[in-house]
Amino acid sequence: MILEVCLRSKQQVLRVIGRQLVRSSSSSAPLSRTELDDVPPTAHPLFSHAAIGSFFQEQPLLKNPFTQDALLRAYLRRHLPVQDVESDLRLFGERVADEIDDLGRQCEQNPPRLQQYEAWGQRVDRIITCPAWTLMKEISAQEGLVAAGYERRYGEWSRVYQMSKLYLYAPSAGLYSCPLAMTDGAAKVIESLGMPAREAFERLTSRDEKQFWTSGQWMTERRGGSDVANGTETVARRQEDGHFRLHGFKWFTSATDADFTLTLARIADSRGHTTPGSRGVSLFCAEVWGSDGRTNGIQIQRLKDKLGTRQMPTAELLLDGMQAQLLSAEGRGVASIANMLTLTRIHNTVSAVAAMRRIVQLSREYSNKRSVFGKLLKDHPLHVQTLTRLEVETRGAFLMLMEVCRLLGREETGGASERESHLLRLLTPVVKLYTGKQAVAVVSEGLECFGGQGYIEDTGLPGMLRDAQVLSIWEGTTNVLSLDVLRSVSKSGGRVLQAFFLDVEERLRSAGPALAPAVEALGSSLSALAKFIQKTATQNPEKLELAARDLAYSLARIYMGVLLVDHASWDEASDADVYAALRWCERDLCPVVSVDARGGYSAEATATDRALLYQGLEDTT
Structure with missing residues (x-):
């Protein structure tokens, strides 16, 4: 009709x-x-007096991200029921919506630029950023976005409080969350090494905007990213005053406009020789700028032209005699940054989960305004189903993030049990690699909820997807971190996995009858995973490397499901909490077992994969 x-x-x-x-x-x-x-x-009539008609789509408005996040508020009410925490986060949420989000958009619209020379030919190497970027630094100090993690006002829960605040901040930060991650990581290293650079530590953790420093992290060189043990070519030459002069090329340096930086180099002996491998790498720190405003023996070669994270200066640097202080023991550089990697990977996870939460919040807001086919999007069951799937993904990721933050806080305050320390070691790479992938998928699906507007730069939405893409790359790619999971198992003699299985079993025992289907699915997956690991480790240990990625995914899915069940078993849990746990556990929770059952890790499968991938290449070489 x-x-x-x-x-x-x-x-x-x-x-x-x-x-x-x-x-x-x-x-x-x-x-x-x-x-x-x-x-x-x-x-x-529609176009009789106007060139574009009378209908416009309503813009989704960013409301206070704290009051809009029922799971965050419930989690804090359960674990950190301190009135001033809720009050602070509520006020900060208002500041994010009313002030910070607009500053973040300004950072996106006015990316940094490099001025290498002044008008008369003198080299100056200045990175020029917009005023909003400077304001982000001031806000970060005022709000204690780094300081909160070291003041330890809430004891073992201080990291949960700090990361909750960063979780509200990150999607609106114009990527200033990255310098803060580097700054937090630098402070963590200095603290863990016994404060060899106390003045720098005090500046990195200051709430005084005039004293506050940010830090860079200059590890990557031209030969590679994650393999710093073999890829570091920078040479450190000892000076008579005990300092060092660094000479080398840093291929990828984030937060290049920072006040301070950590970097790796090889100390040369009196004949100029250095020690190869990780034993020759030491950790140094340095101020980036001199008192005259010029760089400290640094030439900025160019700014990187990136897919996303355009708000933040990332550069190639030539260290041409940069004066630096030895921070670690000689030859202990790689070992000294382990604590930093734990923390920066958690920051990466914060950004991933925060991006997921933000796109769900905006999509939900839009569904209450946008009318198509005669009714609002929220009244279309298929649209609601799609958003619900994104919500479930976000909830699982959030709870695992918060658990890792809790474990970090326990360790930092000396309260972590051996099991909790093993869990922190195992779960940090797992949650980082899995949420990095989740963020890309969830944000991409979220953009689709806005139709064509999700593809229009003016809306600010496409930038969310571009920026999300880096989260699976920064601080270790998915495959690198999957192998790190195996390394944690090997170095601990399997104790990290034992801690995982014991923790999961204990949490499942407290689940109520409404969660029985989820408990059954998780228990079955856990049993299958244990059998796979035991059989593979004894009969074909080489297969574990090929299965590393699916193994990490299995650990993530099972643990997120368990945390959803645990939260839904809380006395004040809602029906939505129970439903989210049940929905999560409908998926394949243990893909490593499923792939193994199909013969996906066999030698034949590897040969077939290679033949498929490189088909025709032999004919062209």
């Missing part, structure tokens, strides 16, 4: 237009009143 009416209206308009064309060839007389009446009312 609808199609018939549309076709009839179209035919009427075409008849009138046809008569007008005929008339115009012989006469300039206008259409008669009778002829105009043949045109349906909707055919001409």
Whole structure:
């Protein structure tokens, strides 16, 4: 019926237009009143006085991200029921919505630029950023976005409090969350090494915006990213005053406009020789700028042209005699940054989960405004189903993030048990690699919820997807971190896995009857995972490397499911909490077992994979 009416209206308009064309060839007389009446009312009034019509889509508004996040508020009410925490986060949420989000957009619209020379030819190497970027630094100090982790006002829960605040901040930060991650990591290293650079530590953790420093992290060189043990070529030459001069090329340096930096180099002996491998790498720190405003023996070669994270300066640097202080023991550089990697990977996870939460919040807000096919998006069951799937993904990721933050806080305050320390070691790479992938998928699906507007730069939405893409790359790619999971198992003699299985089993025992299907699915997956690991480790240990990625995914899915069940078992849990746990556990929780059952890790499968991937290459080489 609808199609018939549309076709009839179209035919009427075409008849009138046809008569007008005929008339115009012989006469300039206008259409008669009778002829105009043949045109349906909707055919001409819309554009009679305006070039673009009268309908506009309503923009989704960012509301206070704290009050809009039921799971965050419930989690804090359960674990950190301190009134001033809720009050601070509520006020900060208002600041994010009213002030910070606009500053973040300004950072996106006004990316940094490099000035290598001044007008008279003198080299200056200045990175020019927009005023909003400077304001982000001041806000970070005022709000204690780094300081909160070291003041330890809430004891073992201080990291949960700090990361909750960063979780609200990150999607609106214009990527200033990255310098803060580097700064937090630098402070962590200095603290763990016994404060060899106390003044720098005090500046990195200051709430005074005039004293506050940010830190860079200059590890990557031209030979590679994660393999710093073999890829570090920078040479450190000892000076008479005990300092060092660094000479080398840093291929990828984030937060290049920082006040301070950590970097790796090899100390040269009196004959200029260095020690190869990780035993020759030491950790140094340095101020980036001199008192005269010039760089400290640094030439900025160029800013990187990136897919996303355009708000933040990332550069190639030539260290040409940079004065630096030895921070670690000689030859202990790689070992000394382990604590930093734990923390920066957690920051990466914060950004991933925060991006997921933000796109869900905006999509939900939009569904209450956008009307299509005669009703609001929220009244279309398929649309609600799609958003619910994104919500479930976000909830699982959030709870695992918070658990890792809790474990970090326990360790930092000396309260972590051996099991908790093993869990922190295992779960940090797992949660980082899995949420990095989740963020890309969830943000991409979220953009689709806005239709074509999700692809338009002016809306600010495409930038969320570009920026999310880096989260699976920064601080170790998915494959690198999957192998790190195996390394944690090997170095601990399997104790990290034992801690995982014991923790999961204990949490499942407290689940109520409403969660029985989820508990059954998780228990079955856990049992299958244990059998796979035991059998593979004893009969074919080489296969574990090929299965490393699926093993990490299995650990993540099982643990996220367990945390959802645990949260849904809380006395004040809602029906939504129970439903989220049940929905999560409908998926394949243990893909490593599923792939193994299909023979996906066999030698034959590897040979077939290689033949498929490189088909035809032999003919062209």
